[in-house]
Amino acid sequence: MSSVPSWLDPNRPQPHLVTELPGPAAKSVLDRDRLVTSPSLPRAYAIAPRRGYGSVIEDVDGNLFLDFNAGIAVNSTGHCHPRIVAAVREQAENLLHYSASDFYLPVYGQMCEALAATAPMDGKVRVFLTNSGAEAVEGALKLSRYATGRPYVISFYGSFHGRTYGAMTLTGSKAKYHQGFGPLLPGVLHAPYAPASLDYIEDVLFEHQVEPTEVAAIFVEPIQGEGGYIVPPTGWIARLRDICDRHGILLVADEVQCGMGRTGRMWAIEHTGVQPDVLISAKGIASGLPLGAFLARAELMEKWGPGAHGSTYGGSPVPCAAGIATLTVIREEGLLANATDQGTFLMAGLRELQAEFPELLVDVRGVGLMIGVQFPTGEIAGRVQEAGFRRGLLVLEAGSNAVRMSPPLVLTREQARSGVRLFGEAVRAVATELAGRS
Numbered sequence: 001m002s003s004v005p006s007w008l009d010p011n012r013p014q015p016h017l018v019t020e021l022p023g024p025a026a027k028s029v030l031d032r033d034r035l036v037t038s039p040s041l042p043r044a045y046a047i048a049p050r051r052g053y054g055s056v057i058e059d060v061d062g063n064l065f066l067d068f069n070a071g072i073a074v075n076s077t078g079h080c081h082p083r084i085v086a087a088v089r090e091q092a093e094n095l096l097h098y099s100a101s102d103f104y105l106p107v108y109g110q111m112c113e114a115l116a117a118t119a120p121m122d123g124k125v126r127v128f129l130t131n132s133g134a135e136a137v138e139g140a141l142k143l144s145r146y147a148t149g150r151p152y153v154i155s156f157y158g159s160f161h162g163r164t165y166g167a168m169t170l171t172g173s174k175a176k177y178h179q180g181f182g183p184l185l186p187g188v189l190h191a192p193y194a195p196a197s198l199d200y201i202e203d204v205l206f207e208h209q210v211e212p213t214e215v216a217a218i219f220v221e222p223i224q225g226e227g228g229y230i231v232p233p234t235g236w237i238a239r240l241r242d243i244c245d246r247h248g249i250l251l252v253a254d255e256v257q258c259g260m261g262r263t264g265r266m267w268a269i270e271h272t273g274v275q276p277d278v279l280i281s282a283k284g285i286a287s288g289l290p291l292g293a294f295l296a297r298a299e300l301m302e303k304w305g306p307g308a309h310g311s312t313y314g315g316s317p318v319p320c321a322a323g324i325a326t327l328t329v330i331r332e333e334g335l336l337a338n339a340t341d342q343g344t345f346l347m348a349g350l351r352e353l354q355a356e357f358p359e360l361l362v363d364v365r366g367v368g369l370m371i372g373v374q375f376p377t378g379e380i381a382g383r384v385q386e387a388g389f390r391r392g393l394l395v396l397e398a399g400s401n402a403v404r405m406s407p408p409l410v411l412t413r414e415q416a417r418s419g420v421r422l423f424g425e426a427v428r429a430v431a432t433e434l435a436g437r438s
Contacts, residue, residue, distance in 0.1 A: 003082045008053050008064075014418070015056075015392025016064040022046040023061030044396055045389045052079025055408045055415050057394065065389075068407045068419055069396040073225070073257050073370075076284030077329045078408040084287045084325045091321035098317065100129070101310040111320040112293075114327050115285075119295050120267045121275045126301035129293050129315030133256035133282030134162025136292035137219075139309055140278050141166045144217035144250050146308065147300045152210050154201065154218045156193040158227030158399070161219065161254055170219055173227045173399070193224060194232030198239050212247035217278070222268040225257030228399025229372025231365050237272040250277040250300070256292070257370075260284035261330045261409050264340035264368035271367065284409075287326045291319035335409040339368040342416045346371055346405065349420035353427060360431055362401075371405040372398060373423075380430060387426035393419060 004010065022030060029048040048060045055078055057065045070076070077084055091107065100108035112127035119125040128143075130136045144153060153170070155161065161170040163177070169185035171177050178184060189209060191200045206212045222237060224230040244251045253276035258268035260281060265271055267279065277300060282292030292314075330336065347366060350373060354361035363374040375381040378401045385403055388395045398404040407419070 005051075005053050005080075007051065007058065008056060012064070014064050014415070015066045015422070017392050018063055019061045021063070021390055022048065023059070023063060025060040029060060045386060047389065047394065054078040054081075055411050063392070065392050065394050066415060066418055066422065067394045068388075068405045069394050070284075070406055070408045071288060072283070072396065073262060073406040074283045075288050075408050076260050076262070077287045077326055077333075077335070078410040079288075081287060081325075081329060081410070083329050084322055087321045087325035088289070088318055091318050095317045097313070099312050100315045101312060105315070105317065105320075107317050107320040107324070108315040111291075111315065111323045114324050115281070115293055116295060118266045118327065119279065120270050121277075121279070121295075121297055124298035125295050126298045127293055127295050128301070128309065129291065129320070130282070130311055131290045131314050131316075131319075132162070132292045133254075133280065134164045134167045134292075135311070135314065136256070136280045136282055136294045137161045137167040137170065137254065138164055140219075140252050140254075140280050140294040140296075141170070141217075142309060143278065143294070143296060143300065143304065144252060147296075147303045148216040148248075148250060150214050150216035152187045152189060152215045154189050154191060154205065154215060156220060156224075157190050158193045158224050158230065159190075159219070159221055159254075160224075160226030161256075173224075193227065193230065194236045198236070198243060201243060206247075212249065215247065215249050217250040217252045218244055219252045219254055221254045221258060222272065223258040223263065223367060223370060224399075225404075226398055228374065228402040229366055229370060229404050230399070231367060234272075237269065237274045241274045244277075252276060252278040252280065254280045256280055256282045257406075260326075261336050261339055262368055262370045262406065264336055264343065266330070266336065268367065268370075285326065286319045286322040287329075289319040289322040291315070291323050330409065333410075338411070339409050342407075342411045342413065343368040343371065345413065345416050346420060349417075350423070353420070353424050356424075357427060357431055360427060360434075366405075369405070369407055369409060369411065372402045373405070374399075374402045377401050380434070383430045383433070384423075384426050387429045388423060391422045391425055393422040393426065395423065 026048040050060045116125045155170040157172040160173045161167040169188045172190045278296045350364045
């Protein structure tokens with residue numbers, strides 16, 4: 001990256017805190033926000049961002065933070081990458097919106113071509129663009145039932161697929177996501193996720209709840225995101241593929257969080273050697289602009305015709321321009337290799353920390369820049385998250401008792417080193433607190 005903005009003085013430490021947290025300006029933002037916004041928003045900590053560049057966020061008080069959550073794994077090319085900003089500016093100056101659902105929008109087709117070229121499936125692939133990951137999940141769910149003529153789908157405990165009704169029903173990570181919203185979408189069953197055996201699907205679900213000939217698809221995250229950054233053991237996804245093949249079931253890979261280069265491959269499922277029938281993407285696909293997609297083998301997508309699915313804003317010009325630029329930057333600036341290199345460094349540092357606090361760091365797991373650190377309880381994970389924030393490191397809880405690290409793919413070695421140091425300070429502070437309570 002070049003053209004570092006003037007506000008980000010390279011001689012100033014990163015992170016760099018100049019006020020208490022939250023600072024006075026941030027407190028004002030919080031006070032105004034609480035008067036008008038929905039209380040359903042699950043805010044993690046009291047940061048009020050003003051601007052960002054690369055892996056650094058500045059808040060409204062001038063505090064600099066090292067961003068190890070990237071807007072929940074969204075800012076794949078970092079904050080305000082110059083090539084993304086240029087693509088957005090150029091597109092905005094020419095055409096802000098025209099619906100690709102009813103008309104032929106050139107940049108929509110270009111984005112679909114660029115995305116299809118990355119697909120981890122042999123043969124021809126077709127693409128539908130959406131505004132979000134949840135919308136992409138809904139579209140994939142509709143396509144799966146339409147293309148197979150089957151009514152049932154299977155998802156996994158621990159999964160997160162979104163908050164719209166179909167996506168929320170597929171979600172199995174926390175009961176609170178379903179609380180108060182029943183009845184949910186019919187025809188959705190759940191099974192234990194890895195490392196649990198897949199025998200449950202065949203020995204329990206197929207034996208007692210549904211004939212496999214009535215199952216349209218199995219939705220799976222190749223690496224679970226909100227469920228705690230859980231990586232399946234070698235061969236687990238391949239076994240799932242085998243179950244699908246034997247019963248004519250579609251394998252749908254939800255890569256909203258684990259895709260777009262986060263694991264050092266464009267798609268996390270590429271680590272397994274398995275090809276999905278449908279693949280879902282969003283979050284990092286457009287470096288922060290609202291864009292999602294589901295890709296499918298052409299023979300599946302070609303089973304539905306005009307009017308079967310559409311979207312007024314999905315694949316709007318500006319997000320598409322950002323998406324094309326994002327794919328270009330990931331490819332041309334070596335971000336897949338960087339995700340692998342920096343992820344390896346982070347994992348090594350975190351495992352050293354685990355050796356220092358074996359009873360506190362229950363597990364350190366991940367691939368590339370998708371790393372989860374598990375603690376004994378959710379309370380402790382929350383304390384570590386808050387302690388990181390107080391030191392200028394932005395991490396985020398995941399699952400019932402883990403903290404996730406999903407920094408931008410442009411993370412530098414110096415920033416990775418700072419991240420490990422700050423996380424270690426947060427863990428030591430929490431360990432001291434716990435020792436004082438015992």
